[in-house]
Amino acid sequence: xxxxxxxxxxxxxxxxxxxxxxxxxxxxxxxxxxxxxxxxxxxxxxxxxxxxxxxxxxxxxxxxxxxxxxxxxxxxxxxxxxxxxxxxxxxxxxxxxxxxxxxxxxxxxxxxxxxxxxxxxxxxxxxxxxxxxxxxxxxxxxxxx
Amino acid sequence: xxxxxxxxxxxxxxxxxxxxxxxxxxxxxxxxxxxxxxxxxxxxxxxxxxxxxxxxxxxxxxxxxxxxxxxxxxxxxxxxxxxxxxxxxxxxxxxxxxxxxxxxxxxxxxxxxxxxxxxxxxxxxxxxxxxxxxxxxxxxxxxxx
DNA sequence: TGAAGATACTTTGATTATCAAAATAATTAT
DNA sequence: ATAATTATTTTGATAATCAAAGTATCTTCA
Numbered sequence: 001x002x003x004x005x006x007x008x009x010x011x012x013x014x015x016x017x018x019x020x021x022x023x024x025x026x027x028x029x030x031x032x033x034x035x036x037x038x039x040x041x042x043x044x045x046x047x048x049x050x051x052x053x054x055x056x057x058x059x060x061x062x063x064x065x066x067x068x069x070x071x072x073x074x075x076x077x078x079x080x081x082x083x084x085x086x087x088x089x090x091x092x093x094x095x096x097x098x099x100x101x102x103x104x105x106x107x108x109x110x111x112x113x114x115x116x117x118x119x120x121x122x123x124x125x126x127x128x129x130x131x132x133x134x135x136x137x138x139x140x141x142x143x144x145x
Numbered sequence: 146x147x148x149x150x151x152x153x154x155x156x157x158x159x160x161x162x163x164x165x166x167x168x169x170x171x172x173x174x175x176x177x178x179x180x181x182x183x184x185x186x187x188x189x190x191x192x193x194x195x196x197x198x199x200x201x202x203x204x205x206x207x208x209x210x211x212x213x214x215x216x217x218x219x220x221x222x223x224x225x226x227x228x229x230x231x232x233x234x235x236x237x238x239x240x241x242x243x244x245x246x247x248x249x250x251x252x253x254x255x256x257x258x259x260x261x262x263x264x265x266x267x268x269x270x271x272x273x274x275x276x277x278x279x280x281x282x283x284x285x286x287x288x289x290x
Numbered sequence: 291t292g293a294a295g296a297t298a299c300t301t302t303g304a305t306t307a308t309c310a311a312a313a314t315a316a317t318t319a320t
Numbered sequence: 321a322t323a324a325t326t327a328t329t330t331t332g333a334t335a336a337t338c339a340a341a342g343t344a345t346c347t348t349c350a
Contacts, residue, residue: 011276132266132271
């Protein structure tokens with residue numbers, strides 16, 4: 001089944017790029033002074049339990065140095081704030097501000113709408129095939145570690 | 146169907162990141178002095194018909210200036226070469242060298258293996274359903290422009 | 291209990307990717 | 321032939337990234 005593999009590969013590559021562009025466009029339309037990386041950083045802070053620099057950096061798979069630079073900017077722009085932990089003064093706790101919360105909310109709404117529209121066009125069989133294929137994909141990557 | 150939406154969203158986000166990491170790892174293991182962006186640039190040159198700077202840049206959705214900088218490096222590293230068109234001397238034609246061909250070959254093998262593993266557990270009907278589901282996805286993004 | 295080592299973070303210095311706008315060179319049109 | 325257009329490069333700026341060095345704080349153990 002050489003052809004179906006090629007079709008799938010092309011579709012996946014295309015979708016990958018379309019998702020990226022779609023998200024870029026969403027941010028542009030948000031009219032907010034943030035990059036995709038910054039939105040994902042804010043989002044990671046929102047969803048991580050222990051809001052330390054280390055935890056957030058590890059969640060994002062970036063180094064602490066990179067996160068420090070990014071948080072400097074986000075703090076300056078008013079989307080997050082830093083506080084020294086009182087328990088261990090080496091530790092820095094990051095929290096998102098109300099302005100940050102708003103962005104997280106809108107980013108999640110974007111994802112929700114995207115998924116809603118995707119599923120809307122699928123019948124039950126297609127939905128199941130998609131879920132199964134995605135499971136395979138995840139298994140595949142997980143096994144590759 | 147709130148649940149399936151969440152399942153799909155989480156799966157998509159997870160896969161997105163796993164694909165990125167997997168590709169990064171692939172490149173690292175290739176032991177080759179190239180970034181993901183550079184591999185995609187080489188790949189774009191290989192697959193584009195008219196191998197001009199403009200065509201390649203447009204194919205990659207980057208500006209000509211960005212491509213110029215990237216091609217400078219790739220040329221220095223010996224993966225591509227530049228030639229002025231004899232027909233229109235404003236035009237620069239880029240071609241990949243044998244070293245570039247090798248990378249393209251390995252990158253394609255990576256994609257092929259990934260797809261093979263994905264469809265390994267799907268029967269023909271599911272495969273077709275998946276293709277249709279992905280087509281819907283593409284339509285969705287295309288309509289959003 | 292106080293020095294040595296470990297940990298959490300920031301700073302520094304470098305590279306890559308990116309863009310917009312200005313510059314250059316060549317072609318086409320008036 | 322002069323003006324306008326086109327293809328590319330250069331320039332100047334910014335963001336994202338890393339590794340390695342530096343700083344401050346905590347923990348351990350002798």
